[in-house]
Amino acid sequence: MSTSAPRIGVITFPGSLDDRDAQRAIRLAGGEPVALWHGSHDLDGVDALVLPGGFSYGDYLRAGALAALAPIMSEVKDAAAKGMPILGICNGFQMLVEAHLLPGGLIRNAHQQFIRRDQRLRVENASTAWTSEFEVGQEIVIPLKNADGGYTADAETLARIEGEGLITFRYLGVNPNGSLNDIAGLANERGNVVGLMPHPEHAVEPGFGPGTPAAMRSGVDGLAFFTSAIAATVAQAA
Numbered sequence: 579m580s581t582s583a584p585r586i587g588v589i590t591f592p593g594s595l596d597d598r599d600a601q602r603a604i605r606l607a608g609g610e611p612v613a614l615w616h617g618s619h620d621l622d623g624v625d626a627l628v629l630p631g632g633f634s635y636g637d638y639l640r641a642g643a644l645a646a647l648a649p650i651m652s653e654v655k656d657a658a659a660k661g662m663p664i665l666g667i668c669n670g671f672q673m674l675v676e677a678h679l680l681p682g683g684l685i686r687n688a689h690q691q692f693i694r695r696d697q698r699l700r701v702e703n704a705s706t707a708w709t710s711e712f713e714v715g716q717e718i719v720i721p722l723k724n725a726d727g728g729y730t731a732d733a734e735t736l737a738r739i740e741g742e743g744l745i746t747f748r749y750l751g752v753n754p755n756g757s758l759n760d761i762a763g764l765a766n767e768r769g770n771v772v773g774l775m776p777h778p779e780h781a782v783e784p785g786f787g788p789g790t791p792a793a794m795r796s797g798v799d800g801l802a803f804f805t806s807a808i809a810a811t812v813a814q815a816a
Contacts, residue, residue, distance in 0.1 A: 579628075583610040584811040586804075587624035589654075591616040591645045595632035596667065596779060603779040604628070607804035616648040625811040626663040626707075627654060629670030631777055638646045641684065641726040642672025651677055663707035664771045668724055671763070671773030680764050680773050681739060682731030687724070688756025694723040696788035696797070697776050698750035699762050703743055706769040707810035711802040718799035719788045720776035723752060727775040729757035729764075739764065747774055770810075778803040787814070 586770060588608045590597045599688070601611035612624050616634075621627070645651070658664050658679050667675040674680045687693060700726035703709060712718070731739070739745055747763035755775070763774030778800030780788040781787040787797035 580787060584625045584808050585610045585612050585623065586626045586628060586807065587612045587614045587621055588628045588630055589616060590630070591632065591634035591648060593633040593636055594630050594669070596777065597630040597632070599777075599779040600628045600630045600667065603800065603804050606782050607801055607808055608803060609808050610714045614650065615814065616645065616650050619651050621650075621653050621657060622672055625815075626807045627657060627665070629654070629664070629666040629673050630779070631668035631670060631698075634669050634673065637669075637726070640672075640676065642669055642674075642676045645669070645673045646676035655679065658766070658771050660734045661704065661768060663778040663810050665708050665803065665807065666771075666773035667777055667779065668727070668775055671775055674773040679771050679812055680766060681735050681744075682729060682764070683783050684726055684775070685730050685765060687728050687754070688727050692723070692725040693727075693754050694721070695754060696720075697722040697762070699733060699747045699776065700750050701746070702748055703746045703765060703769075704766045706772050706806075708747060708772040708803050708806050709746055710809060711806040717750060719781070719797045720778055721780040721788050722776040724755065724775055727755040727757065729759075729761040729775075731758065742767065744746055746772055746775075
């Protein structure tokens with residue numbers, strides 16, 4: 579990687595809604611966003627990847643299931659195996675579990691309703707490529723919006739991810755979708771792949787983030803996801 583800003587790819591799928599928001603978050607964090615297309619096999623030499631939120635392929639079959647079979651996902655899997663930082667947000671998280679890059683699955687919310695709210699989270703793991711600028715136990719507020727955000731896994735998988743510290747975030751105050759063990763986000767064993775249901779790209783700029791006790795729409799807790807990844811790519815290149 580050159581001395582220029584780290585290049586972070588954002589993959590657009592048919593039905594992606596938050597790809598431009600993710601690109602903006604990367605730019606605000608000091609990175610260079612690179613638009614990538616689901617039908618391509620070219621990652622354009624990026625240093626990290628974001629799989630954004632939305633309703634890829636209309637969420638037909640299962641949320642994220644068809645996107646997990648998109649042509650570019652072959653390159654995403656190869657990049658993950660080589661240690662590239664990869665973040666899946668909401669629908670992107672669903673893609674990561676459907677592609678078996680993260681364990682478990684995501685199902686319809688327990689109350690069977692689409693939900694949107696400013697969601698409190700607790701940081702459980704601050705040693706991943708996307709969470710290094712947080713502290714374990716830190717409480718943050720990130721917007722959430724989903725219909726299929728209930729995290730599920732069998733008992734053996736739950737015991738493993740708990741025991742290995744793979745849970746990155748838990749819901750606080752309320753479990754909005756019935757996720758087992760209040761799980762809001764996960765990492766793989768290597769810590770380069772992270773997925774979560776809330777949307778950090780919507781909490782990166784004062785005036786446009788979630789409401790906080792200080793002021794409405796003042797929250798910028800999501801920015802640390804992207805600055806963490808930039809730091810990780812710089813460290814890898816050193």
